[in-house]
Amino acid sequence: MNHAPTSPDLRGRVALVTGASRGIGQAVAVALARAGARCIVVARTQGGLEQTDDLIRQHTGQEAILLPLDLTDGERLDTLGPSIAAREGGLDIMVHCAGALGVLSPLPHIRPQDLAAAMQAGPLTTWRLIRTLGPLLERAPAGRAVFLTDRHARHPTPFWGMVAATRAAQDALVMTWVRELPQGSPLRINLFEPGMVATRLRRLAMPALDMASLPTPEAIAPRIVRLCLPGSQPQGAYVQADTMQEIRA
Numbered sequence: 001m002n003h004a005p006t007s008p009d010l011r012g013r014v015a016l017v018t019g020a021s022r023g024i025g026q027a028v029a030v031a032l033a034r035a036g037a038r039c040i041v042v043a044r045t046q047g048g049l050e051q052t053d054d055l056i057r058q059h060t061g062q063e064a065i066l067l068p069l070d071l072t073d074g075e076r077l078d079t080l081g082p083s084i085a086a087r088e089g090g091l092d093i094m095v096h097c098a099g100a101l102g103v104l105s106p107l108p109h110i111r112p113q114d115l116a117a118a119m120q121a122g123p124l125t126t127w128r129l130i131r132t133l134g135p136l137l138e139r140a141p142a143g144r145a146v147f148l149t150d151r152h153a154r155h156p157t158p159f160w161g162m163v164a165a166t167r168a169a170q171d172a173l174v175m176t177w178v179r180e181l182p183q184g185s186p187l188r189i190n191l192f193e194p195g196m197v198a199t200r201l202r203r204l205a206m207p208a209l210d211m212a213s214l215p216t217p218e219a220i221a222p223r224i225v226r227l228c229l230p231g232s233q234p235q236g237a238y239v240q241a242d243t244m245q246e247i248r249a
Contacts, residue, residue, distance in 0.1 A: 008229050011036035014088045015228065016133065018071060019098030021048025024148065024194060024224075027217035028095050030055045031225045033062065037093060040065040040084065071098055071125045072117075081132035091136040093228045096129060096147045102162040110162060122166030123173055130177050142230035143187035147174050149238070151193055171238075178236035188233040194220050194241045215241075 015032045019025030021043035033039045033056040041052050041064045049066040056064045065087075071077055084091050102118040103110055126147065137143035152160045153167035171191055178189045195215075223241050227233060 008035050008225065010093070010225075010228065013037045013092040014040065014084070014090065015093035015095070016040040016042060016084070016091060017095045017097060018042045018129070019096075020052050021045050022051075023097070024217045024220055025095075025097030026052045026055070027221035028097060028224050029064065030059060031218075031221040032093065032095075032228065033060050033064065035225060037228075038062070038065070038088070040067055040088075040091075042067045042069050042071070043098070044068065044070050071129075072120050074124075074128055077125070077128045078132055080129075081134075081136055084133070085136055090140055091133060092140045092143060094129070094133055094137060094145045095224060095228065096126065096145075098125070099148065102166065104159045104162070106159060107161045115162060115165075118162050118166050119169070123169035126170045126173050130173065134177065138181070138185060138187050141186060144228040144230075144233065145174075145187065145189045146192050146224055146227050147171075147190075149191045149193050151195070154238075175236055188227075188235050190227055190234055190236065191238045192224055192227065192241065193238065194224075 010032060013036070015029075015037040017025050017029040017032065017039060020029040020039075020041035025041075025043070026048075029039050029041045029052055039056060041049050043049050043052075046066070046068045049064075049068060053064045053066055056062065067080075069076060069080070081091075098121075100118065100121045103114045133145075137145055147170065149171055150163055150167045152164040153171050156164040174189060174191060181187060181189075220241055223239075227239065
């Protein structure tokens with residue numbers, strides 16, 4: 001098998017992908033590795049990460065760095081940036097794909113502990129990722145950060161209030177980070193809305209939906225990789241997968 005990087009070329013760059021044990025996160029990690037990036041893959045399950053590593057080895061002949069980590073473990077997450085700096089010397093790309101569905105329910109029926117858990121897994125995790133990895137990305141010559149979002153953050157829908165609230169809070173943190181960057185910073189930070197994709201979470205949320213009618217994670221991943229390339233990129237945009245249209249967030 002030809003293991004030369006496929007176009008686009010990300011050789012020499014270190015990329016971290018969360019939620020990389022399956023779905024969009026796994027597909028993005030493989031696509032980044034095929035483009036030549038050295039990938040750090042993060043997820044809760046060792047077995048899922050090993051499957052991702054197998055795919056990366058199959059396509060590239062290289063191995064990923066496997067990091068089993070529950071992102072809601074704040075103390076461990078806070079050590080992520082310093083650990084990567086010590087091992088890799090820096091970080092060029094972060095793609096945050098990890099997410100949880102939460103509870104689909106009328107707002108008055110949501111239990112306080114469920115909403116608290118969703119906020120912990122959503123915006124609080126995003127804040128900690130920015131806090132621990134932001135300094136590395138800001139020092140990179142062409143740092144790139146992409147955060148997956150959801151249309152419900154911009155268009156609240158009945159019964160999807162928990163998703164809308166957590167994603168909207170995440171998006172607000174991300175856009176605040178954009179505006180706090182020093183003038184002339186080469187770091188580019190964007191939100192990416194994949195739309196409806198044939199993933200496990202989509203199946204859980206909408207079991208009656210025909211998954212065969214939806215794009216696969218592998219079809220979506222190259223569009224995310226496109227936002228990770230050096231060169232001219234949007235800044236602080238809300239990018240929709242179906243059109244790759246950039247909307248100012």
